[in-house]
Amino acid sequence: MTFEVSGKLILNALVMYDRQTDSLWSQFLGQAVHGELDGTKLELLPSQLISLGAWKEAHPETLVLEQDGTAYDSYLRYYFNESAGVYGQINPDNRLLPKELVLGVLGNDAQKAYPFATLMENPVANDGFDRQDLVVVLDRQSGATNVFDRRLDARTLTFEEAQLPLYFTDRETGSTWNKETGMAVS
Secondary structure, three states: EEEEOOOEOOOOOOEEEOOOOOEEEOOOOOEEEEOOOOOOOOOOOOOOOOOOOHHHHHHOOOOOOOOOOOHHHHHHHHOOOOOOOOOOOOOOOOOOOOOEEEEEEEEOOOOOEHHHHHHHHHOOOEEEEEEEEEEEEEEOOOOOEEEEEEOOOOEEEEEEEOOOOEEEEEEEOOOOOEOOHHHHHH
């Protein structure tokens, strides 16, 4: 179900509010949809989805807020039940499972989603998108994903999975690259 606020369509997704202006913010649209900041867009920042274990291994000083020792129970309940969206699934689409995790890429003229299930099968994907040559990588152990530009100087590199976890190689130079940093390590 969708609903309207001030003549604007609100999608079947999380709507938040801020305490300073009481504006309503659409998670899906990334902008205020009602209130003093109506129409204001949030700045998109690069981010990474990674397991807590892998994050804490790389950043042992990290503190995690827990309530009653169950930091993630509500998230687990959400992801492992059949319901989708705030009001349930209202527009069935068989291209992906209702709660399929995707890596989203926002270009200048388009957007693209790379399903995690596909990346688990093929953790290094060479792709062209929005007039750019990209490589999308997933580390199966941590679940970390990244997108890098495949162009180096005047040539486009072709990447493939390396023998060691967390690494990928390019066919043109034989270099080995780190999936988390995008830096060549040998």
